[in-house]
Amino acid sequence: MHKKLRGLTRTCALAFAVLAVSAFSACAGDNADAAKEASTASSSIAGMAEKVAPSITARIEFLLDDAQQHPGSVSEQQQDILRRALDHDGVIPRGDYDAAWSRYQDCMAAKGYAKPVTGVFTDGLRSNVMHPYMEGWTKAQQSKFFEDDNSCKQLEYLYVDEIYRANLGNPNQYTDMDTAVVDCLRRKNLVDKQYTLTQFKQEDEQYNDVAVKNFTTDRYDDSGEASSKFSFDLKDPATVTCFIANGKDYYFREDTSPIWNPLNTPTP
Known part of the structure; x- marks a missing residue:
């Protein structure tokens, strides 16, 4: 029964993950022209690497300015966290990160849903990939759910989450997540200083070849067959942080993540 439930939620989880990535990309994309002008900088990893912003503090300033231009879209509590971060070199403490997540949960509960749940990793870093159970939902219910979730995330959590992740895994603000992972x-010191972006992409391709094969046979990477294609330890907590902080949640087993049942409907 457990395995059946995982299979039923897999498609929804993928859609939810894509939506989360799209939301992040939209936030970054709003200032794409300014970023190209001011933030393209020399990278020791891959020559000229484009950046979201020249620094984390510059990114925070942009997000605060964006919030001011769209009154009501970002709560004062979330803005206050970002302002405090500016006084501490852009760093958001774990307590503020947890508080923002809690307010996002409360926002969804106020709209009639069960509180969101997701995987939690080292340093309290939460996965962006959620597994909402939606069997039997109408298209209208799904559409409203995604609209409500995006609204609550934007209001209470999205910007804080971005900056918290950046401090853990992408302080140089690279727009390309592979570049950010290699830099992390x-x-x-999880790889040597000569480790290149090209090498990572080659290993990543080999990893995915095996992972896809294993997924199609419903056999996950318990033996480490796929992860062995990397020249570093994929299961090292520090490695996990580098990956999760940069949106690469799909490397870690989907069937260990909690399922969120937003409407508290009966499950198989």
Whole structure:
């Protein structure tokens, strides 16, 4: 029964993950022209690497300015967290991150849903991939759910989550997530300084070839067959942080993540 439920939610989880990534991309894309002008900088990893902003503090300033231009879209509590971060070199403490998540949960509960749940990793970093159980929902229910979820995330959590992740895994604000991961691995001494973006992409392709094969046979990577294609330890908590902080949640087993049943409907 457990396995059946995982299968039923897999498609919804994928759609939810894509939506979350799209929301993040939209936030970053609003200032794409300014970022290209002011934030393209030399990278020791891959030559000229484009950045979202010149620094985390510059990104916070942009997000606060954006919030002011769209009154009511971002709560004062979320803005206050960002303002405090500006006084501490852009760093958001775990307590503020947890508080923002809690307010997002309360926002969804106020709209009639069960409180959101998702995987939690090192440093309290929450997965962006959620697994909402939607069997039997109408298209209208699904549409309203995604609209409500996006609204609550934007209001209470989205910007805080972005900056918290950046501090853990992408302080140089790279727009390309592979570049950010390699930079993170190198900064944490998980790979040597000669490890390149090209090498990562080659290993990543080999990993995905095996992972896809295993998924189609409903056999997950318990043996480490796929993860062995990387020249670093994919299961090291520091490696997990580098990946999760940069939106690469799909490397970690979907069937270990909690299922969120927004409407508290009976499950198989």
